[in-house]
Amino acid sequence: xxxxxxxxRFYPKSFRYEYGGEMRAVFARRLRDATGPFSAMxxxxxxxxxxxxxxxxxxxxxxxxxxRYTLRMLRRAPGFAVxxxxxxxxxxxxxxxxxxxxxxVLIRPLPFPGPERLxxxxxxxxxxxxxxxxxxxxxxxxxxxxxFERIGMYHLVSANMLGANEPMRVDGAAVSADLFPTLxxxxxxxxxxxxxxxxxxxxxxxxxxxxxxxxxxxxxxxxIGQQLSLDGTAHTIIGVMPREFRFPTPDTQLWRxxxxxxxxxxxxxxxxxxxxxxxxxxxxxxxARAEMELIAARFARQYxxxxxxxxxxxxxxDDDVPQQSRLLLxxxxxxxxxxxxxxxANLANLLLARALGRRRxxxxxxxxxxxxxxxxxxxxxxxxxxxxxxxxxxxAVAVMxxxxxxxxxxxxxxxxSAPAVxxxxxxxxxxxxxxxxxxxxxxxxxxxGGEADLGGLRESSRAGGGQKERLRSALVVxxxxxxxxxxxxxxxxxxxxxxxxxRDPGFRPEGVLTLQTPLPIPKYGxxxxxxxxxxxxxxxxxxxxxxxxxxxxxxxxxxxxxxxIWPVALDGREVNRADNQNAFLRYVTPxxxxxxxxxxxxxxxxxxSDARDRQFVAVVSESFVKRYWPDVDPNTVVGRHFTFxxxxxxxxxxxxxxxxxxxxxxxxxxxxxxxxxVDDDSIIGYIPRSFAVRSTTPPExxxxxxxxxxxxVDPSLPVSEVxxxxxxxxxxxxxxxxxLRVLGAFxxxxxxxxxxxxxxxxxxxxxxxxxxxxxxIALGAKPSDILSMVAGRSVVLAVSGQVPGIALAYAAxxxxxxxxxxxxxxxxxxxxxxxxxxxxxxxxxSLFPTLRALRVDPLTAxxxx
Amino acid sequence: MLPVATYHILLALAAEDLHGYAIIQEVAMRTDGExxxxxxxxxxxxxxxxxxxxxxxxxxxxxxxxxxxxxxYYRITPLGIATAREEARRLAQLVRMARAKGLAxxxx
Numbered sequence: 011x012x013x014x015x016x017x018x019r020f021y022p023k024s025f026r027y028e029y030g031g032e033m034r035a036v037f038a039r040r041l042r043d044a045t046g047p048f049s050a051m052x053x054x055x056x057x058x059x060x061x062x063x064x065x066x067x068x069x070x071x072x073x074x075x076x077x078r079y080t081l082r083m084l085r086r087a088p089g090f091a092v093x094x095x096x097x098x099x100x101x102x103x104x105x106x107x108x109x110x111x112x113x114x115v116l117i118r119p120l121p122f123p124g125p126e127r128l129x130x131x132x133x134x135x136x137x138x139x140x141x142x143x144x145x146x147x148x149x150x151x152x153x154x155x156x157x158f159e160r161i162g163m164y165h166l167v168s169a170n171m172l173g174a175n176e177p178m179r180v181d182g183a184a185v186s187a188d189l190f191p192t193l194x195x196x197x198x199x200x201x202x203x204x205x206x207x208x209x210x211x212x213x214x215x216x217x218x219x220x221x222x223x224x225x226x227x228x229x230x231x232x233x234i235g236q237q238l239s240l241d242g243t244a245h246t247i248i249g250v251m252p253r254e255f256r257f258p259t260p261d262t263q264l265w266r267x268x269x270x271x272x273x274x275x276x277x278x279x280x281x282x283x284x285x286x287x288x289x290x291x292x293x294x295x296x297x298a299r300a301e302m303e304l305i306a307a308r309f310a311r312q313y314x315x316x317x318x319x320x321x322x323x324x325x326x327x328d329d330d331v332p333q334q335s336r337l338l339l340x341x342x343x344x345x346x347x348x349x350x351x352x353x354x355a356n357l358a359n360l361l362l363a364r365a366l367g368r369r370r371x372x373x374x375x376x377x378x379x380x381x382x383x384x385x386x387x388x389x390x391x392x393x394x395x396x397x398x399x400x401x402x403x404x405x406a407v408a409v410m411x412x413x414x415x416x417x418x419x420x421x422x423x424x425x426x427s428a429p430a431v432x433x434x435x436x437x438x439x440x441x442x443x444x445x446x447x448x449x450x451x452x453x454x455x456x457x458x459g460g461e462a463d464l465g466g467l468r469e470s471s472r473a474g475g476g477q478k479e480r481l482r483s484a485l486v487v488x489x490x491x492x493x494x495x496x497x498x499x500x501x502x503x504x505x506x507x508x509x510x511x512x513r514d515p516g517f518r519p520e521g522v523l524t525l526q527t528p529l530p531i532p533k534y535g536x537x538x539x540x541x542x543x544x545x546x547x548x549x550x551x552x553x554x555x556x557x558x559x560x561x562x563x564x565x566x567x568x569x570x571x572x573x574x575i576w577p578v579a580l581d582g583r584e585v586n587r588a589d590n591q592n593a594f595l596r597y598v599t600p601x602x603x604x605x606x607x608x609x610x611x612x613x614x615x616x617x618x619s620d621a622r623d624r625q626f627v628a629v630v631s632e633s634f635v636k637r638y639w640p641d642v643d644p645n646t647v648v649g650r651h652f653t654f655x656x657x658x659x660x661x662x663x664x665x666x667x668x669x670x671x672x673x674x675x676x677x678x679x680x681x682x683x684x685x686x687x688v689d690d691d692s693i694i695g696y697i698p699r700s701f702a703v704r705s706t707t708p709p710e711x712x713x714x715x716x717x718x719x720x721x722x723v724d725p726s727l728p729v730s731e732v733x734x735x736x737x738x739x740x741x742x743x744x745x746x747x748x749x750l751r752v753l754g755a756f757x758x759x760x761x762x763x764x765x766x767x768x769x770x771x772x773x774x775x776x777x778x779x780x781x782x783x784x785x786x787i788a789l790g791a792k793p794s795d796i797l798s799m800v801a802g803r804s805v806v807l808a809v810s811g812q813v814p815g816i817a818l819a820y821a822a823x824x825x826x827x828x829x830x831x832x833x834x835x836x837x838x839x840x841x842x843x844x845x846x847x848x849x850x851x852x853x854x855x856s857l858f859p860t861l862r863a864l865r866v867d868p869l870t871a872x873x874x875x
Numbered sequence: 876m877l878p879v880a881t882y883h884i885l886l887a888l889a890a891e892d893l894h895g896y897a898i899i900q901e902v903a904m905r906t907d908g909e910x911x912x913x914x915x916x917x918x919x920x921x922x923x924x925x926x927x928x929x930x931x932x933x934x935x936x937x938x939x940x941x942x943x944x945x946x947x948y949y950r951i952t953p954l955g956i957a958t959a960r961e962e963a964r965r966l967a968q969l970v971r972m973a974r975a976k977g978l979a980x981x982x983x
Contacts, residue, residue: 025918025922028922029918029921029922032894032895032914032918032946032947033895033914033915033918035895035896035946036895036896036899036914036917037914039896056913057913060913060914060915060916061915063915064913064915064916064919065915067919068915068919068922071919071922071923075926
């Protein structure tokens with residue numbers, strides 16, 4: 011019989027209490043009536059599934075009953091129901107949206123097999139912790155290393171593709187034959203590169219991305235073996251990669267074999283390769299790093315001049331997310347968690363107030379035999395139902411919000427598509443909803459469930475005081491703390507964004523249109539060809555109405571290519587990378603400085619007369635002068651010599667600093683060279699291909715005419731990345747503004763929720779103490795006494811929330827200091843603004859309850875009892 | 876449509892008030908042992924029938940000789956009788972329809 015008692019435990023307690031004895035009696039009679047050991051055993055065997063099945067059904071019955079009861083109750087209090095559901099929806103929606111982006115960028119493994127063994131290998135110098143490799147170093151290091159199963163390299167290369175339709179600019183990568191096997195990917199159709207493709211005498215080969223295959227080749231499997239022209243050279247299509255394969259960036263459309271002539275291995279300081287390795291089984295990251303450092307040290311001794319200060323580093327492949335993106339996302343998740351916390355506290359408070367208001371009802375039900383277990387069950391059903399509806403709505407909110415957060419995904423993430431609400435995120439949201447429902451449901455359950463059952467009947471409903479009030483106040487204080495943290499964080503980030511946006515980029519972006527005209531090699535390898543192109547385009551564009559000036563440059567500042575630094579040698583010495591003297595290399599056409607509005611501080615800008623047969627000249631930036639001639643009288647800089655880009659140059663002018671790498675970076679030394687002073691087919695990566703036009707008319711409107719002019723000069727030339735310079739600058743802070751907007755929205759939500767929380771708490775307190783207030787007024791209390799009684803509460807709450815709130819906000823500010831662009835975590839303006847806002851919130855939240863308390867009519871208040 | 880167990884319990888209680896085990900015995904007897912209600916099915920049904928008002932618990936002890944303090948007796952209510960009658964009519968209707976198609980013995 012003890013075994014049967016245990017089985018009965020599967021039933022809900024209330025049912026067991028009611029019918030357990032009966033069921034035991036029935037079972038006992040059955041056992042007694044059973045004849046022989048076999049029928050007794052059969053009875054036992056039958057009892058187990060019978061009890062389990064029926065117990066489950068009884069649970070469902072109860073659930074059904076509780077749900078119907080809950081729905082009835084909620085229909086009677088629609089205001090409460092809607093408020094609760096909306097609060098949950100906001101909390102869950104914010105957290106789910108933040109999670110789906112953070113999961114996508116930070117947690118989810120990259121879409122390659124065995125992603126945990128994929129690493130990147132970089133050169134490391136005193137200036138750069140991660141520096142591209144030179145082909146020679148890569149080749150030597152690879153030959154010497156033992157920790158990799160495979161290691162491959164690649165570099166980004168765009169090309170003009172000529173096919174059936176108009177010319178098109180495609181972003182691609184040149185990859186060594188072992189790169190795809192390192193990543194562990196297989197082609198969708200055709201084959202991947204083999205070692206033969208890498209030999210310089212082999213015919214050109216190319217592999218298409220799924221997208222390019224679909225959009226330009228109609229998804230035709232017969233594309234294998236076809237020819238296409240890349241920068242005027244024929245390539246054979248040998249394969250198509252699967253749809254999900256996006257490497258190294260999501261925009262990559264095409265892969266070419268990476269091939270070097272023997273000369274490419276000569277210069278060890280020509281750093282432009284990216285390396286990806288797959289560690290051998292059982293090799294740890296630290297072991298790999300240690301071995302690579304040893305190898306690098308060996309080659310540093312062997313080539314002291316070039317490699318003297320070059321070490322190596324190995325980092326996890328998925329660690330490649332920029333620190334800033336990581337911080338932005340973590341801050342976002344923290345903010346979302348704050349919102350959820352506030353939502354939960356608010357709901358717990360709402361439910362508590364409701365439960366206290368329902369004490370009579372609950373007590374009556376208990377007196378009628380409902381039992382504590384049924385009570386708790388019913389309350390939990392109610393909170394879980396509210397959480398469930400709110401959670402579903404929250405997921406809908408997240409689905410709508412996630413596309414807005416796309417900007418927070420670093421553009422370099424080698425993965426297909428964009429973050430979306432998928433199964434992982436749904437499971438997360440479901441778990442969150444359950445936790446939320448239980449968390450805020452628990453408060454009233456603990457309060458009501460723990461109470462003597464008949465208390466609610468005996469006492470008047472007014473007595474809500476003591477412990478419950480303290481719990482509710484604590485919840486409101488938690489809300490205030492969280493909203494202070496959010497307000498301060500949002501404020502700090504806003505200050506940071508404003509600081510960054512207020513920075514002078516070094517040029518005037520308004521009224522400038524930019525675009526790319528990727529002059530292909532070998533067609534434009536000769537200077538004469540380029541000169542003809544530039545002069546025809548520039549003449550025609552300058553003749554357009556409204557155009558002030560126009561110019562070409564190798565790479566525009568804040569554009570996609572933010573590198574391009576070359577070693578500098580002063581005073582006739584030989585160029586030596588070990589000296590760590592570098593500057594940005596940019597070739598420009600005359601007119602570039604005027605077009606971008608870059609100031610010439612000394613001497614002159616570059617001119618058409620700076621031709622190949624004349625003295626090689628340079629315009630250097632102020633930061634160049636400050637770094638390399640710090641003690642020289644600024645007026646004597648013009649006329650000084652230095653060696654740069656394979657030739658000795660004389661300074662003819664000093665230009666204002668430009669923030670080449672972005673508004674958040676310091677200006678580094680820059681050197682501008684005349685586009686004419688370079689050998690044919692030399693330094694082809696730096697041929698001026700970016701075009702900028704300044705006009706008095708709206709610059710966007712110029713695009714069609716400029717396209718037409720370029721098409722007239724060279725119909726095979728694609729024009730791409732047409733954008734105003736203002737947009738380019740804005741894009742530099744886009745992920746920040748998105749994050750700030752999200753965080754700002756979170757802070758507003760938190761602000762409103764906390765305000766509602768305070769309002770709820772005080773209104774409830776006032777209505778509960780209406781009688782007391784009435785008595786006080788009757789006894790002659792002045793309005794000011796009542797005022798201080800109610801408002802005093804609110805002040806105590808505000809102070810006890812503000813103080814820890816500010817401390818926590820300071821800690822939060824410290825942890826994201828890297829994002830603050832020099833704004834101090836204890837920024838006084840921000841703190842003062844946040845404190846003021848919270849005080850305003852307290853004032854608004856307590857306004858109506860206070861007014862109500864003042865308007866209490868002593869006679870009515872006393873009579874209600 | 877009434878669940879089978881509910882219908883049989885109503886029939887068992889139609890003549891007299893019974894306790895749980897007696898209901899099981901009565902149903903088993905009437906169906907020649909074809910339907911033996913388990914304790915779980917019985918009391919789950921009873922709980923629902925109490926809620927729906929088909930039956931009530933009674934304090935009268937009609938069979939004192941095998942009375943037991945714990946035993947609860949159940950009595951059918953007028954609503955229970957009406958419900959059982961309605962269900963019988965529905966079933967008769969079904970049988971009539973089957974007869975009309977020659978799928979059941981007897982005349983249409």
